[in-house]
Amino acid sequence: MNDVPSLQTLLKQLQQVPYLASKNLYRVAAHFLSLDAKRTEQFCQAIMAAKERIVHCPDCYTWVEKDRNCVFCHSTRRNKKIICVVETWQELIAIEKTGGYQGLYHVLGGAISPLDGINPADLTISALISRIASVGEIEEIILATNQTPEGEATAAYIASQFNKHNLAVRVTCLARGIPVGSSLEYMDRLTVFKALSERRPF
Amino acid sequence: MNDVPSLQTLLKQLQQVPYLASKNLYRVAAHFLSLDAKRTEQFCQAIMAAKERIVHCPDCYTWVEKDRNCVFCHSTRRNKKIICVVETWQELIAIEKTGGYQGLYHVLGGAISPLDGINPADLTISALISRIASVGEIEEIILATNQTPEGEATAAYIASQFNKHNLAVRVTCLARGIPVGSSLEYMDRLTVFKALSERRPF
Numbered sequence: 001m002n003d004v005p006s007l008q009t010l011l012k013q014l015q016q017v018p019y020l021a022s023k024n025l026y027r028v029a030a031h032f033l034s035l036d037a038k039r040t041e042q043f044c045q046a047i048m049a050a051k052e053r054i055v056h057c058p059d060c061y062t063w064v065e066k067d068r069n070c071v072f073c074h075s076t077r078r079n080k081k082i083i084c085v086v087e088t089w090q091e092l093i094a095i096e097k098t099g100g101y102q103g104l105y106h107v108l109g110g111a112i113s114p115l116d117g118i119n120p121a122d123l124t125i126s127a128l129i130s131r132i133a134s135v136g137e138i139e140e141i142i143l144a145t146n147q148t149p150e151g152e153a154t155a156a157y158i159a160s161q162f163n164k165h166n167l168a169v170r171v172t173c174l175a176r177g178i179p180v181g182s183s184l185e186y187m188d189r190l191t192v193f194k195a196l197s198e199r200r201p202f
Numbered sequence: 203m204n205d206v207p208s209l210q211t212l213l214k215q216l217q218q219v220p221y222l223a224s225k226n227l228y229r230v231a232a233h234f235l236s237l238d239a240k241r242t243e244q245f246c247q248a249i250m251a252a253k254e255r256i257v258h259c260p261d262c263y264t265w266v267e268k269d270r271n272c273v274f275c276h277s278t279r280r281n282k283k284i285i286c287v288v289e290t291w292q293e294l295i296a297i298e299k300t301g302g303y304q305g306l307y308h309v310l311g312g313a314i315s316p317l318d319g320i321n322p323a324d325l326t327i328s329a330l331i332s333r334i335a336s337v338g339e340i341e342e343i344i345l346a347t348n349q350t351p352e353g354e355a356t357a358a359y360i361a362s363q364f365n366k367h368n369l370a371v372r373v374t375c376l377a378r379g380i381p382v383g384s385s386l387e388y389m390d391r392l393t394v395f396k397a398l399s400e401r402r403p404f
Contacts, residue, residue: 003273004265010252013245017222018233024221026292031220032249033256033265040253044246046208046215047234051242053208054235063206063235071205090228 059131061107061124063089072104079103081139085128085158087111087146095144103142106131111150112157125158129165140170147176261333263309263326265291274306281305283341287330287360289313289348297346305344308333313352314359327360331367342372349378 007029014025032040054063057070060083064070072078082103086092087110095101108123132138143158145151159171177195178187187195209231216227234242256265259272262285266272274280284305288294289312297303310325334340345360347353361373379397380389389397 003270004256004267006248006252006255006267007265010248013248016241016245017230019226019230020219020222026295028219028221029252030291033252035253037253040249043215043218044249046212047242047246050208050212050231051235051237051239054206063209065206065208068205089232093228 060105061109062092062105081137082142083138084142084144086144087151091144091146108154111145111154113150120157125161129161132167132169138169140172143171143173262307263311264294264307283339284344285340286344286346288346289353293346310356313347313356315352322359327363331363334369334371335367340371342374345373345375
């Protein structure tokens with residue numbers, strides 16, 4: 001449809017939105033074209049406002065509304081002696097949803113991945129080290145990076161940095177094993193191996 | 203995350219985008235937050251510009267860039283004696299992609315669906331009738347509505363309107379049958395029945 005350049009531009013922009021299948025681009029474009037102007041403006045304003053008003057907490061690097069306190073670091077109900085290290089905000093949400101964690105967080109901003117040009121210096125690892133050193137009373141660091149090659153390499157790197165900086169802190173990681181509700185039959189070999197070798201008292 | 207209202211607003215807006223799974227909303231939000239300001243602005247501008255600059259062709263109701271001619275109605279290479287009636291722009295694209303149709307289009311803007319509050323008056327059916335009557339030289343109308351209850355009801359309604367207005371025009375519809383590449387075994391009963399009853403010389 002080379003004669004409708006505004007549509008071409010819109011489709012090109014929508015193409016860059018992750019998790020939007022290319023077969024649905026026309027439908028999403030149709031959705032925006034069918035909205036009334038006010039609602040479209042609200043949509044755009046929400047994006048622009050979010051970009052302008054959401055910043056990183058200088059301590060834990062979670063998202064914080066500008067001029068507000070970090071919901072984690074400034075909470076009086078959270079255990080400030082434990083820090084859970086996650087790759088991104090999405091993993092933090094996954095842990096928060098469990099309701100089973102009351103400590104603080106540290107968002108790395110991704111995982112080390114040289115192929116994608118992400119090096120340790122691109123993540124908030126050195127900030128984590130100085131945070132632990134300056135706070136002083138941290139008792140445990142949970143390395144909750146993803147169970148991917150990148151995530152595991154990142155966890156290993158962080159642990160090595162703790163050693164290098166002589167941080168006397170307990171370092172743990174998430175349990176690996178069979179997901180709740182799964183059958184052994186459908187699990188990959190490595191998961192079953194891990195679940196077996198890291199078995200625990202019943 | 204009640205303490206990050208800008209993020210809440212953004213997530214609420216993203217929720218309204220069709221074909222974006224709710225599990226991916228945080229990731230899409232993260233995408234926009236990670237973009238630089240210029241690219242976000244381009245994205246928003248593309249939506250606003252599309253809304254402002256894309257209008258309907260007054261004849262066939264396809265999308266047209268403001269101040270430009272309709273790529274179909276004003277083409278010198280298309281057969282102006284055939285009109286293919288489709289529900290929305292998406293179906294038009296599907297037909298254009300085949301490369302097998304060189305006639306004109308008429309976009310209804312949806313299908314009759316009383317449960318969703320879409321009545322014949324909400325579609326461009328009366329515009330189609332007056333278009334056929336005023337042009338005068340139309341030879342065939344292809345009713346290419348979807349094979350859904352709503353699409354078939356719409357086609358039936360349009361055909362009845364043609365009769366009512368005594369339009370002497372050939373009315374056809376798309377062939378129903380086994381999709382290319384499919385096995386009979388996996389087809390639903392009704393499709394096989396249609397393919398059988400509408401069988402054709404080999």
